[in-house]
Amino acid sequence: MNNIICSAISSRKILRFYYNGGYITVEPYCHGIGRTGNELLRAFQIGGYSESGNPVHWKLFSVNKISNISITDEEFPGYRPEYNPKDPAMDKIYCCV
Structure with a gap:
């Protein structure tokens, strides 16, 4: 999944994926390892499902909870x-804008 995320970041392409109960759309900005050793994605969510009810906001996603990821055009x-x-x-940062 690192390659997909870093490819989207380097080409400035929007990602769509399934996360915690629904599909979301994000602008990916930074991908790396957090303090607890988990892979993370810092992204600005621009639409889709949101547990918090706020689908347009900066969010930090656990990569191990992401599925069905795709790079949009x-x-x-x-x-x-x-x-x-x-x-x-x-x-540790793998890739970032």
Whole structure:
């Protein structure tokens, strides 16, 4: 799954995947390993299912809970004012915008 996520990040393509009960659409920004050793994806969710009821927001996803992932043909600009490429939630970064 690393290759898919990093490919989407480097080409600035939107991802769609199943997560915690529904399909979501995100702009992927950073992928790496968190402090607890879990693979993480920092992304800006732009649509789809949301347990919190807030489908448009910055979110941190556990990669082991992601399934049915696909890269769409849609591009995103690769910049949001709140984005921090040195994501404090990650000890090791595989790829980032």
